[in-house]
Amino acid sequence: MSTLNVKSKVEDPERIEARRAQLTAAAIAAFSEQGYHTTTIRDIAQRAGVSVGLIYQYVHDKEDLLYLALLEVLESYRRQIPQALEGVTEPLERFGAAVRAYCKVNDASGQATLLAYRETQSLGKERRSAIQAKELQTNDLIKACVRDCVEAGLFADDVDLELFTYQVVMFCHAWVLKAWRFRGLMGVDEYVDRGLRLLLNAVLTARGERQLRESGGGASAPRR
Amino acid sequence: MSTLNVKSKVEDPERIEARRAQLTAAAIAAFSEQGYHTTTIRDIAQRAGVSVGLIYQYVHDKEDLLYLALLEVLESYRRQIPQALEGVTEPLERFGAAVRAYCKVNDASGQATLLAYRETQSLGKERRSAIQAKELQTNDLIKACVRDCVEAGLFADDVDLELFTYQVVMFCHAWVLKAWRFRGLMGVDEYVDRGLRLLLNAVLTARGERQLRESGGGASAPRR
């Protein structure tokens, strides 16, 4: 294989999966709270309620834990967006729902999102790329929504797909990256409402605008 | 007073300034390359070509070095944008020039920008705030450009000033935050051209669009 997999001294795959989930959860919590370098293996062991030795049965390295943690964080994000889109069919609504969902996900586990920004560099090259690939998968969910809107004639068909997608993604991340600024000024929902208006301005066609008005600005209505 | 100051055992202010500059430069380089926690004091001493002991004559702590480093990075950004605006008077051009300058500054010292994102958390509360305040100063330079465009009737007067400014800022940062994605796809100048088009779409008035067309898309012409 490569340096990508995390090796274990234990055989039973079910056991491995269970323990890793437990360790990863503890690692995410600890790293998020204290940062990667300031967290000790002992911290993680304590949080997970296991011995230090056990950790090294399921993981080769402290870095392995970081890798598993980041992977899980990004993976959970990628899982949650489709959930928010379930049952929503109208493209503009889907776009809005996706943006809102992504912001909320980031809002809910802000520290974990920051973790990804801060500590991905601490991984080896190969794993860093794997993490970035994972991030792209999430971005592609957004990109798909954008593309659907274009195809439905709601977004201008010369929209800069790559850049616009990233603009949206950065907007969702900014909520936590600049939490020190935004928290205090507004809540997530207001953030999303105002942000969507701004973002859509740049891309909506006349038809898109009409659609948005008719759906009663539904694109920006809070889900839950 | 407060924990904000960096204290020195040496008295002579000129010497302090010179040495601190030297140490800060070395610290920025080292921290950018290897990260704060992975960089040792010896690394910095070596890079600066001084002894370990000397460092502690001008700085109390390793954290002091991080603080000085971040301060200098942000300060240098704040210095360079006004330089790029010198002599440019037309609001739309000024806006474009500011964006381009900020992107280029980030491009030139990408690692340093990342440093600010990654390691600001490693500072104590008070200093973290000081760093964030410094970042706001830069953002305000952008915000001023936006406001000028609004006042000149080039941007819609209901533009969400706060959010749009941040959208612009995030766009500039994204060039390095997502360098792993963008480098390879395009150069900075193309990035800025395409980005400006997208950003402006959201805010330009009819007059603004005319102005932009007449000035030959000048707002997005590369400076150097």
Added chain:
Amino acid sequence: MSTLNVKSKVEDPERIEARRAQLTAAAIAAFSEQGYHTTTIRDIAQRAGVSVGLIYQYVHDKEDLLYLALLEVLESYRRQIPQALEGVTEPLERFGAAVRAYCKVNDASGQATLLAYRETQSLGKERRSAIQAKELQTNDLIKACVRDCVEAGLFADDVDLELFTYQVVMFCHAWVLKAWRFRGLMGVDEYVDRGLRLLLNAVLTARGERQLRESGGGASAPRR
């Protein structure tokens, strides 16, 4: 609670006790020989035949080692005096036996006694007091002997209990504090014999003197 406790990262109390005893012994030896500040943790680790890291599993600080060392020294003194009095019932004999025992104890581990004099100051306030309290416990053993002699009518009943006790204690300490003077002039036994004569002169009643003569100066006869 309080800063008095020495905290350990290891749980098992038996192991803690065993290791601490081992470390304390090494610490007493090292500190006695080289002084607290001049002794390094490595010195102690080497003497104890353990790794440096192990020490920090059982002790938080270098100061903890000093505290444990001083505590053990004083505690061992306090244990040994009652042993020497076992079976001796006549008050004057008990007094003499106590003095002789204390001198011999100091003689046997002179460096450790000096240690207490020299380095108690290096402890924090609270622990310094704890050490002093321990010393008082030993003094009280002597004081009890004196009081018994008074009650038996062997010592004048207007004896200055506090000061006389301290005179005795200082006499016992002087053997090591001024070892550079006394060693060479005489042995411990002679020191005790001559000292007892002097001390008793100040306090004996007529009855006490008779008793002393009858018991054949037994109070000052060497034990072993």
Added chain:
Amino acid sequence: MSTLNVKSKVEDPERIEARRAQLTAAAIAAFSEQGYHTTTIRDIAQRAGVSVGLIYQYVHDKEDLLYLALLEVLESYRRQIPQALEGVTEPLERFGAAVRAYCKVNDASGQATLLAYRETQSLGKERRSAIQAKELQTNDLIKACVRDCVEAGLFADDVDLELFTYQVVMFCHAWVLKAWRFRGLMGVDEYVDRGLRLLLNAVLTARGERQLRESGGGASAPRR
């Protein structure tokens, strides 16, 4: 010579003397307050109001400073006792005056006395002996008083001169060695009064006792 002298890089003997006095005073103060090892050369330089470099022009070592400090402390004690005896001729009064003076000297610079007890060991062998010799000089002042009393028939002529002298000396030192015990219980004057009574009990002849009664216990009357 030997390792006894302190070498200087400066020639002019007057200058040397003046500077050394200045440095020694600072050293005594610093060492007394913080202990030898915890005091830095910088501390002493600051107290003396000179530069660090200057110190090394008049002294070779940090240890030199300790030596000078201890020497000066003991020397000053040796100077002050004869002063207290001036004009007093009656032997018993002289004895009392000497004891009181020594106690007061110790009381006045208690920390310095402790310094001698604690840090003499930090000196090389030869210098340690020199310090001890200096201490003997002071003891001899007391011993002379005792001898005079014996010769005047006031003290028993079989008094154990060596041991009794040390008993007296230890009594004077105990005031500071056990300050944590005695301070709080009484003042120096009471300490001396009660102590003298106890000490004299052991050695006075019948004549001595009469003389003491007649002189109105003058031996224990406070001087100033």
Added chain:
DNA sequence: TATGAATGAGGTTTCATTCAT
């Protein structure tokens, strides 16, 4: 003669990792 900036050896402490049980 006096200064104080510069040096660097060496001390204390932490913590990822191993391994006997």
Added chain:
DNA sequence: AATGAATGAAACCTCATTCAT
């Protein structure tokens, strides 16, 4: 499979001493 005591490399920081000015 699980434990947690033990290891020791390596990090940060201090401070006695030197030396150019």
